[in-house]
Amino acid sequence: MLAQEFIVSCPGKVILHGEHAVVHGKVALAVSLNLRSFLRLRCSKHGKVLLNLPNLGTHLKWEVATLQTLKTAFPVDAGDPKSPSPEQIAALKEFVGVVNGSVDTENLAVMAFLYLYLSIGAKYRVLPSLEIVVWSELPIGAGLGSSAAYNVSIVAALLTACGAVGFPAQADAESARWAAEELHLINTWAFRGEKIIHGNPSGVDNAVGTWGGALRYHAGKITSLERVPELRILLTNTKVPRSTKLLVAGVRDKILKFPDILNPVLTSIDAISQECERLLKEVNRNPSVDCFSVLEELFDINQHHLNVLGVGHPSLDRLCQVTASHGLHSKLTGAGGGGCGITLLRPDVDPNVVEAAKQELKACGYECWETCIGAPGISLHMFSGLKEEVQKVFQRFEKAEH
């Protein structure tokens, strides 16, 4: 029997090397973050679907019967489409009221949810009546994989509610994970949701959200990096908003315009990822090897390359300059154009240096925090298994809802 209520959580990610190049078939190295998105699903009998997205201030309610009017675009015998079709996107845009032009943050989130609800519903022949709340600790649209955490959470919850994946047996523990083949199914559907939000995603973000840990991602092939040596990272959010979809499209246009100039840059980024992977393996084998000077240089070179691809931003230049003035090395992470940057911290870095850099970054109006990497991927929790601060957040929504 399915639980009537459960919570899933999914980590955000940091790309060490390979963002953008990975969309064009190059290697990326990415790690999960200790910041997560949480989704609470409640099954109900009221014949409605409620979608509550407190990070966006969005509260929506539909009759299941109203959603069924979209069934021409989501026929039950459609097989297993790999991508949202142009007809489905057009039907969803019309349904949420997008006329022409670009789709805003809220409509992207709603379209991704409806796409997944209707496609998974068509595939498993059930459109359940339910209430969903998605709340994230991650900054939204800042390069830390919030869209992937959103899509992976929705998919895991819907597939569990439909019975397409099992209810993890050890669900009474603090958290539980699905079996490998179920995670594969979750990842496959989440990638389709990412296509609604990103246009042309590589799949690296949803892979990290699903599997967690540290991954090498290359043309859809996911390999675990096993242990990553003590990597300390300072994350800085410039708070400059940007859209991954537009940045990815901009890079594609630039490559089409200047193939001979930009393809070698992608090849060089690929070599950086591979060199970084080699160094991380070497440190794993022999922790006394000092690879940090080279890792720092790789950060610097890649940041220059990303600027050449056109995904830099003055706020990121400032971040790099400030940290460099303290002897630290940074690069953007994710799609760039603002959003977040990462700064590599050597294991022996003087804490006063880190503190001074943080203060100066904060004085620029940025937010920064030290992170732990390698958190577990998509997990299922019962309410009592959630950390207290997250329980409180859900309790607050509950009060606001009534």
Ligand SMILES: Nc1ncnc2c1ncn2[C@@H]1O[C@H](COP(=O)(O)OP(=O)(O)OP(=O)(O)O)[C@@H](O)[C@H]1O
């Ligand atoms: N908690 C959430 N609630 C509602 N919508 C969300 C949430 N998290 C992400 N989204 C959706 O994802 C979009 C942001 O995705 P986008 O890919 O642009 O940024 P990102 O995933 O944070 O960064 P990157 O892809 O560079 O890692 C938002 O516009 C919104 O539609």
Ligand SMILES: C[C@@](O)(CCO)CC(=O)[O-]
């Ligand atoms: C910019 C990009 O490479 C990473 C976004 O986190 C896009 C993608 O891989 O889908």
Ligand SMILES: [Mg+2]
């Ligand atoms: Mg994203």
